[in-house]
Amino acid sequence: MSKKEKILEIKHLKKNYDDTVVLNDINIDVCKGEVVVILGPSGCGKSTLLRCINGLETIQEGEIYLSGEKISNQDKKMHLVRQKVGMVFQSYDLFPHLTILDNILLGPMKAQHREKKEVVVEAEKLLERVGLLDKKNAYPRQLSGGQKQRVAIVRALCMHPQVMLFDEITAALDPEMVREVLDVMLELAKEGSTMVIVTHEMQFARAIADRIIFLDSSKLVEESSPEEFFTTPKTERAKQFLNVFDFDIAK
Amino acid sequence: MDIQFISKYLPLYVEAAKLTLTIATIGIISSIFVGFCCSLVRYYKIPFIHKIVSIYIELSRNTPLLIQLFFLYFGLPKIGIRLSSESCAIVGLTFLGGSYMAEAFRSGLEAIPKIQRESGLSIGLTKFQVFWHIILPQAVTISMPAFSANVVFLIKETSVFSAVALADLMYVAKDLIGLYYKTDEALFMLVCAYLIILLPISIIFSIIERKLRYAGFGN
Amino acid sequence: MQDLGIRVLFEGKNLVRLLGGLWVTLQISLLSVALSILLGIILGMIMNMKNPVVKVITRIYLEFVRIMPQLVLLFLVYFGLTKAFGINLSGEVSAVIVFTIWGTAEMGDLVRGALQSIPKHQYESGRAIGLNEFQIYAHIIIPQTIRRLLPLAINLVTRMIKTTSLIVLIGVVEMVKVGQQIIESNRLEVPSAAIWIYAFIFFLYFIVCYPISRLSVRLEKKWKD
Numbered sequence: 001m002s003k004k005e006k007i008l009e010i011k012h013l014k015k016n017y018d019d020t021v022v023l024n025d026i027n028i029d030v031c032k033g034e035v036v037v038i039l040g041p042s043g044c045g046k047s048t049l050l051r052c053i054n055g056l057e058t059i060q061e062g063e064i065y066l067s068g069e070k071i072s073n074q075d076k077k078m079h080l081v082r083q084k085v086g087m088v089f090q091s092y093d094l095f096p097h098l099t100i101l102d103n104i105l106l107g108p109m110k111a112q113h114r115e116k117k118e119v120v121v122e123a124e125k126l127l128e129r130v131g132l133l134d135k136k137n138a139y140p141r142q143l144s145g146g147q148k149q150r151v152a153i154v155r156a157l158c159m160h161p162q163v164m165l166f167d168e169i170t171a172a173l174d175p176e177m178v179r180e181v182l183d184v185m186l187e188l189a190k191e192g193s194t195m196v197i198v199t200h201e202m203q204f205a206r207a208i209a210d211r212i213i214f215l216d217s218s219k220l221v222e223e224s225s226p227e228e229f230f231t232t233p234k235t236e237r238a239k240q241f242l243n244v245f246d247f248d249i250a251k
Numbered sequence: 252m253d254i255q256f257i258s259k260y261l262p263l264y265v266e267a268a269k270l271t272l273t274i275a276t277i278g279i280i281s282s283i284f285v286g287f288c289c290s291l292v293r294y295y296k297i298p299f300i301h302k303i304v305s306i307y308i309e310l311s312r313n314t315p316l317l318i319q320l321f322f323l324y325f326g327l328p329k330i331g332i333r334l335s336s337e338s339c340a341i342v343g344l345t346f347l348g349g350s351y352m353a354e355a356f357r358s359g360l361e362a363i364p365k366i367q368r369e370s371g372l373s374i375g376l377t378k379f380q381v382f383w384h385i386i387l388p389q390a391v392t393i394s395m396p397a398f399s400a401n402v403v404f405l406i407k408e409t410s411v412f413s414a415v416a417l418a419d420l421m422y423v424a425k426d427l428i429g430l431y432y433k434t435d436e437a438l439f440m441l442v443c444a445y446l447i448i449l450l451p452i453s454i455i456f457s458i459i460e461r462k463l464r465y466a467g468f469g470n
Numbered sequence: 471m472q473d474l475g476i477r478v479l480f481e482g483k484n485l486v487r488l489l490g491g492l493w494v495t496l497q498i499s500l501l502s503v504a505l506s507i508l509l510g511i512i513l514g515m516i517m518n519m520k521n522p523v524v525k526v527i528t529r530i531y532l533e534f535v536r537i538m539p540q541l542v543l544l545f546l547v548y549f550g551l552t553k554a555f556g557i558n559l560s561g562e563v564s565a566v567i568v569f570t571i572w573g574t575a576e577m578g579d580l581v582r583g584a585l586q587s588i589p590k591h592q593y594e595s596g597r598a599i600g601l602n603e604f605q606i607y608a609h610i611i612i613p614q615t616i617r618r619l620l621p622l623a624i625n626l627v628t629r630m631i632k633t634t635s636l637i638v639l640i641g642v643v644e645m646v647k648v649g650q651q652i653i654e655s656n657r658l659e660v661p662s663a664a665i666w667i668y669a670f671i672f673f674l675y676f677i678v679c680y681p682i683s684r685l686s687v688r689l690e691k692k693w694k695d
Contacts, residue, residue, distance in 0.1 A: 055372075056369055056372065056373070079377045079378075079380075080375070082373055082375040083374075083375030084375075086373075087373040089366055091364075093366045093369070094370075095367065095371075095384075097388045097389050097392065106376070107375055110380050110384060111374060111375035111376050111377075111380065112375065152370075155374065156374065159375060309676075310676060312683065313675065313679035314632070314672055314675045314676050314679065315635035315636075315675060317636060317639075318646070318675055319672070321668050321671075322665070325664045325668060326668040326669060327665065329662040329664050330665055403537070407537075407538075410539035411636065421541060424545065425545070428549055435550070435553060438550050441542055441545065442538065442546070445538055445539060445542055446538075450537065453537060
C-alpha cells in the first residue's frame with residue numbers, strides 16, 4: 001500500500017462546533033484507486049468528515065492534503081479544490097430548475113470552462129452507463145429517488161474528480177432502489193476510482209471496501225480490512241456496533 | 252349617463268392613465284432593484300448594512316404611502332430639498348415598494364434548501380456562480396406569486412398620487428366632479444380606467460404563475 | 471430654525487390635537503376591522519359552499535373589490551352614493567362602509583383559504599360521530615382555522631390602519647388634517663413646522679403599526695406547525 005501514490009491525506013484533523021468536539025485527531029491516508037468505507041453510529045462525525053474534506057466545513061486543527069497540496073481552510077481557491085473532489089449527498093441534491101443534462105453540464109462548463117460539445121458526449125456516455133440516457137431532457141422531479149442519485153453520481157464523475165465522496169447516498173431511498181445505486185458504485189470501484197464512502201449498508205461496505213474505518217464519539221477507533229473488521233473486530237465498541245445489525249430469532 | 256360628456260373628457264383620462272402608468276413603471280422597476288439589493292443584504296446577513304436595511308423595511312411596511320408622500324412633498328422643502336410631484340411619487344413608490352419586493356425575494360431565497368448551495372459548491376462553482384446559476388433562478392420562480400401581488404398592489408397605491416398634485420386618474424375624476432358635478436360619468440370612467448389597467452395585468456400574472464407552477468419543481 | 475420647528479409639536483394643545491386625530495383614524499380602522507372580521511367569516515363560509523351561483527357572485531365581488539384601489543372605492547361611496555341616492559354620507563361613515571366592504575373581501579378570502587386547508591376527513595369524522603353541520607363547524611373546523619387565521623387577521627389590522635390614512639382625502643378631520651391645520655396656523659412664525667409635523671405623523675403610524683405586525687409575525691411563526 002505504501003508504494004502507491006497517496007491521493008488524500010488527513011492529518012490530526014480536529015473539528016468542533018462551539019464547545020462540542022465533532023472530530024478529534026483524525027488521521028487517514030487514501031491511496032489512488034482505493035475504496036475506503038467509513039462506518040460508525042449516528043452522530044459519530046462521519047458525514048462531517050466528508051464535509052471537511054470538501055471544504056463545506058472549516059476545521060480547527062490539522063491539515064488535509066490532496067495530491068500533496070494543502071486544501072483545508074483555503075477559502076479563496078476552494079472552488080478549484082472542489083473541482084477535483086466529487087461529492088454526492090444523502091438528499092437528492094439535483095438542481096430542480098435544470099434538466100438532467102444541464103445538471104451535469106453546469107459544473108464542467110461553468111467551473112472548468114470546457115467545450116460544451118465534448119462534455120455533452122461524455123455526459124451522454126455516462127448516462128448511458130447508468131441506464132438513464134433516455135432521461136437526459138427530463139427534469140429531476142420526473143425521476144425516482146434511485147434515478148436521481150445515479151444522476152448525481154454522473155454529475156460528480158463528469159468533473160473528472162481525483163476522489164469521490166459519498167455521504168450515505170442510499171439512506172433516503174426506498175429499499176428497492178438502493179440496489180441500482182450501489183451497483184453503479186461497485187462498478188466504479190472495479191474501474192479503479194478512488195472513493196471515500198459513508199454508508200449504513202453493511203453487506204455493501206464489506207463487498208466494496210479495500211479498507212474500513214470505524215469512527216465512534218468523534219474518534220477514529222479502528223482501521224482494518226473488511227474481512228478483519230466484520231469477522232474479528234479488534235475493539236469492543238466495533239463489536240457492539242456490529243451486533244446492532246444482527247437479530248435474534250424471535251419465535 | 253352623458254355619453255357626450257364621456258367622449259369629450261376621455262382624452263383627459265387617457266393622459267392621466269399614461270402618467271400613472273409611466274410613474275408606476277419607473278417606481279416598480281426601481282422597487283425591484285431596491286428590493287433585490289435589500290433581500291441579498293438580509294439573506295447574506297452583511298454586517299451592519301443588514302441592520303439598516305431591516306430598519307428601512309420595518310419603517311416602510313408600517314407606514315402609509317400617503318404619509319410618506321406628504322413628508323416628501325410638504326416636509327422636505329422646509330430643509331431645502333424640493334422635489335417635483337413626479338419625483339415625489341417615484342421616490343415614495345420606491346420607498347414603499349422596495350421593502351415589499353425585498354420581502355418577496357427574501358422568502359424565495361430562504362425557501363431554497365441549503366443542500367442546493369452546497370451541491371453547487373461541491374461541483375466546483377464559485378460562490379457567485381452558485382448564486383447566479385442555482386439560487387437566483389429558483390428564488391425568482393418561488394417568489395413570483397408574491398412579486399406579482401406586489402406589482403398589482405403598487406399600481407393600486409399610485410391612486411394617492413393626486414395628493415401631491417400629480418394629475419393622475421383620481422385627480423382628473425375629482426376635478427370633473429368638482430367642476431361639472433358629473434359624478435356618475437367621472438366615477439364610471441375612473442373605475443373603467445383602473446379595470447383596463449389592472450385586470451389584464453393580474454390575468455397575465457396568474458397565467459405566468461400557473462405556467463411556472465407546471466414547469467416548476469418536484470414538490 | 472429646525473429647533474424652532476420641533477417646538478410646534480409641544481406648543482399649546484398641538485400634541486393632544488394630533489393624538490386626537492390619531493384616535494379618529496384608529497376608531498374608524500378598528501370599527502371597520504371588527505365588522506370585516508365578522509362579515510368576512512360569514513363570507514368565507516358562504517364561499518366554501520358548493521353552489522356555483524354563489525361561487526360566481528362572491529368571486530366577482532372579491533375580484534372587483536380587491537382590484538380597485540381603496541381610494542377609488544372611497545370616491546365611489548362618498549361621491550357616488552351621495553349623488554345616486556341623494557343621501558349625504560359623512561366622510562367617516564363612507565370610510566367605515568368602504569373599509570368594511572374591502573376588509574370583508576380580504577377576510578372572506580382568508581377564511582375560505584383557511585377552511586379549505588382543513589383536510590376533508592376532519593369533516594367526515596365529524597359526521598361519523600353524528601354531529602350536524604353547525605356542530606362540525608363550531609367544535610371541529612373553527613377551532614382549527616383560528617390558529618391559521620389569527621396572524622393573518624392581525625395583519626389585516628395594520629393594513630386597515632394604513633389604508634385609513636386615505637380618509638383625509640375625502641375631508642375627514644383626522645391626524646393629517648389636524649397636522650395641516652397646525653402647519654397652516656404656524657405658517658409665518660414657524661415655517662419649518664411642516665417637516666416636523668409630517669415626520670411626527672409618520673412615526674405615530676409606525677409606532678401603532680409596528681407592534682401589531684410584529685405580533686402577527688410572531689404568532690405565525692409560533693403556530694406554523
